[in-house]
Amino acid sequence: MAVAETMLGLLEERPRHGYDLKQAYDRLFGERRPLRFGQIYATLARLDRDGLVRMEALEQEEGPERKRYGITAEGVADLDVYLREALDPKPGLHDELFTKVVLAITSGRDAGSLLQRQRSAHRSRMRELTASKRGADLLGVITADRDLFHLEADIRWIDLTEQRLDRLRKELTHA
């Protein structure tokens, strides 16, 4: 799960402070993996150090001071690259793929192209794995099969999500 890139995506929508970031994150992605405050502040500090976000205001209404962060041009460029590139196809990436699709939609980017690129990367990897089974010992075969079944499941999800993109876009942008 790419927490830093996810936070960049949420900050691109509008500047936020830590508490606001956690709320936005948990609403979209927290069902499977809620984010701890410590993780948020540590990630913000790292993004700030790398010039991808910057503190825009120090707010104090009631209680402690709150730093509000916004994304920088470098941060937007990083996010662009992240949401354009297909993930390295390997089992267990579905959480991150889900995150990328949601972020692409909420940030107004082309989630359809992202899904197509990912499907292409998956298929290419599946061809490599299938070819690797030829002449492999049984352990090699079942290892490749394990990966093939995972990637196949991802492709089914990609196909179905692609068909639901319009509805998903409406749901997420009006939420």
Place this chain on the structure above:
Amino acid sequence: MPDALLEGRELVKRFGKDEALRGISIEVARGEVVAVLGPSGSGKSTLLHCLAGIFRPDDGQVLVDGRRIDDKSEAARSTLRRERFGLVFQFGQLVPELTALENVSLPLRLTGSGREKAEAAAHDWLGRMELQDVSRSYPGELAGGQAQRVAVARALIGEPDVIFADEPTGSLDSMNGERVMDLLTSAARERGAAVLMVTHDARVAAYAGREVVLADGRLATPVVAS
């Protein structure tokens, strides 16, 4: 592609007002396995039927070894299919009055082999498919997966130059699906056959060296991963 064994040029096929193929060009070389992908209704099966000479395209050409076949008579195309093509369809399409053994030996009988020789070869193919026990059964007595494997054996027994497969593992479990795909791809690898298969199954498509994707009767633009 200089050594294209099978070629379709600007193929158009209409069914009434529906245009199922809208100018598709495709080449398959010797020894190549090509998967045709695309959503339902995109024209995959129609393309395969046109290239196999079963449908005559309304426009465009089909060539085998550089020679047109789409302008040949039905009888001539039928002979070509018998002698040089192997066809595997999702629902076996076996001859119901013949046993599994007779179905598999049929292509050899039709091209002049004697009964004994043809049935010996059919026995061998049924063995490769682990179907020895049902060699005397009729198609109506076979389970779906068994009938499918009989159809694959029948398609491969004549060592065809071009193999057309429409959802070749559609009725099979994973193990038998793998066995069928290994046989189809080894025909390409070992004998230089050209294999064109229509599938919606990503694991089956992964056996192909190349994929073409159809959308709405046309070839979709290839997508690169990054």
